[in-house]
Amino acid sequence: MPHLAEGIARFQREVFPVHAGLFAHLATAHRPGTLFIGCSDARVVPELITQTDPGELFVVRTAGNLVPAHAPGTDGVAAGVEYAVTVLGVRDIVVCGHSACGAMTALAEGHDLTGAPAVAAWLRHADASLARTAAAGRAGDVAALVRENVAAQLANLATHPSVARALAGGEVRLHGWVFHIADGTVEELPAVATATAPRAGAATGARAAA
Numbered sequence: 001m002p003h004l005a006e007g008i009a010r011f012q013r014e015v016f017p018v019h020a021g022l023f024a025h026l027a028t029a030h031r032p033g034t035l036f037i038g039c040s041d042a043r044v045v046p047e048l049i050t051q052t053d054p055g056e057l058f059v060v061r062t063a064g065n066l067v068p069a070h071a072p073g074t075d076g077v078a079a080g081v082e083y084a085v086t087v088l089g090v091r092d093i094v095v096c097g098h099s100a101c102g103a104m105t106a107l108a109e110g111h112d113l114t115g116a117p118a119v120a121a122w123l124r125h126a127d128a129s130l131a132r133t134a135a136a137g138r139a140g141d142v143a144a145l146v147r148e149n150v151a152a153q154l155a156n157l158a159t160h161p162s163v164a165r166a167l168a169g170g171e172v173r174l175h176g177w178v179f180h181i182a183d184g185t186v187e188e189l190p191a192v193a194t195a196t197a198p199r200a201g202a203a204t205g206a207r208a209a210a
């Protein structure tokens with residue numbers, strides 16, 4: 001991977017000097033305004049598509065931009081969410097799905113994942129997304145599943161105590177996006193989950209489904 005080393009050298013030579021003041025400030029300050037939860041997919045680069053600077057986005061990326069619903073015990077995603085909301089005090093949380101998502105394609109098309117058991121187990125966090133898509137008569141439709149999955153993960157997000165508390169206090173807003181790789185557009189989904197997030201019923205449903 002020589003191109004990575006070349007990239008680092010170019011960053012230090014050409015990019016860092018331009019932003020030296022920003023990095024000097026960031027060396028002792030970390031106050032991002034937004035928690036961005038996206039897919040690990042290499043084509044979905046949060047800072048690129050939002051044109052944000054270092055220090056602006058707190059990013060959590062998982063396969064399928066999945067956020068497990070709150071559960072006893074913890075995991076890396078839960079810790080990242082809690083840290084962003086409780087410690088950093090982000091004001092906005094974005095869950096961003098994308099076109100041609102490998103995770104959503106595998107689910108929508110029922111791919112055989114017996115050779116990737118960890119992936120299969122992880123994708124169970126999208127069971128509610130699959131159920132909602134099927135209920136809407138769109139089973140097998142990858143694009144529909146991508147959208148339903150963003151809504152379902154926003155609902156999962158709202159089951160986390162830190163998020164529930166911030167939503168109840170009006171301290172944070174939830175946003176659902178879909179990034180379309182082919183044309184670079186970002187579609188903002190209707191604020192369904194934002195409106196339903198604080199409701200105990202929605203949270204319980206998401207938890208039961210997960």
Ligand SMILES: [Zn+2]
Pocket residue numbers: 039040041063064065098100101102103104
């Ligand atoms: Zn993806």
